[in-house]
Amino acid sequence: MSKDFKKLAFKASSRPSAKEARTALIERYGDHDPAEADAIVALGGDGFMLETLTAHMPLVRRGLPVYGMNRGTIGFLMNDYALDDLPARLNNAEAAIIHPLKMIADAPGGPFTELAFNEVSLFRQTGQAAHIKISVDGTERLERLIADGVLVATPAGSTAYNLSAHGPVLPLTSDILALTPISAFRPRRWRGAIIGSNARIVFDVLDGEKRPVSATADNIEHRNVSRVEVFQDLDTSLTVLFDEDHALDEKILREQFAT
Structure with missing residues (x-):
């Protein structure tokens, strides 16, 4: 510089x-x-x-x-x-x-808006697996993911939790995000997806009362979420x-x- x-x-x-x-x-x-x-x-x-x-x-x-x-x-x-x-x-x-990523999480007392530089992750709160529907740009892409959770990572954050969850490493100059499941049970062969940086990803928590889910933007957590929207904040x-x-x-x- x-x-x-x-x-x-x-x-x-x-x-x-x-x-x-x-x-x-x-x-x-x-x-x-x-x-x-x-x-x-x-x-x-x-x-x-x-x-x-x-x-x-x-x-x-x-x-x-x-x-x-x-x-x-x-x-x-x-x-x-x-x-x-x-x-x-x-x-x-x-x-x-x-x-950074922007997360908008619907939860008791919310909705809550947070920024994340590494990843936004959803994770089961109890011993029961989370059931999550995934949509991208208004189109349902996965009717029901049964897993410990799921995350969206930026290129800068792709070598952190995303890599530990066997997600892809993304070049910093790429205009893409990593969508990575965490210990997926069904669909068993789904290993995640590469999403354009201008996409809006929506997670709908299914059976949330029985299978509660938390959402975390880097180290800021909100519990008992029902719906989480994630997109890259290109204005920041x-x-x-x-x-x-x-x-x-x-x-x-x-x-x-x-x-």
């Missing part, structure tokens, strides 16, 4: 290693309020990156970039941690534009920065060849 990063806002997760890193970085570069900063530096894991984006949504929506450094575990959305040369790394970083653009040799599209490509 050509922007000159002089004012940085450092945010850290609750991990001791993240807090220690924040202290060291502030001693080296100072610290500013996010509203006055040129970028937010998030220290933690992927979960904390999502928390940071959500907590500073108004600023990020207006173009404030977020640069993560890994002080967690896997850190797929994070860069390697280093104390030196941070302004230069930021100036040379590549920007990934992320459009968020900028996440990656080092030149750790660009998100390259990470996603490498993940497809991981063994």
Whole structure:
């Protein structure tokens, strides 16, 4: 990026290693309020990156970039941690534009609207399997999915829960979403679908009183949902920065060849 990063806002997760890193970085570069900063530096894991984006949504929506450094575990959305040369790394970083999913969930006290950067997932609340009807753009595509649940993942989130559920890894530049069942029982051979990013996916919970289902947008859960609509919020653009040799599209490509 050509922007000159002089004012940085450092945010850290609750991990001791993240807090220690924040202290060291502030001693080296100072610290500013996010509203006055040129970028937010998030220290933690992927979960904390999502928390940071959500907590500073108004600023990020207006173009404030977020640069993560890994002080967690896997850190797929994070860069390697280093104390030196941070302004230069930021100036040379590549920007990934992320459009979150929007979830509208009908539930007691709702409807509720949430954003998700990784995935929206529906999951059974009891020992009984969930029964869910799936429609895409107003057309019923699956009369009754019997499963532990189902999820919709963005390209950026396709290597998270979606990959664990045996869903496809999506290139960051693709205009598609992954629709992936979670431990499907019927139809037994259905492995999910690839959906265009402009599609609207509707989940209708069948037999909800007997087989209650929760809906989660990243880490925000609503229980006893009856209907959930999911679509990509193309009006919301968020900028996440990656080092030149750790660009998100390259990470996603490498993940497809991981063994």
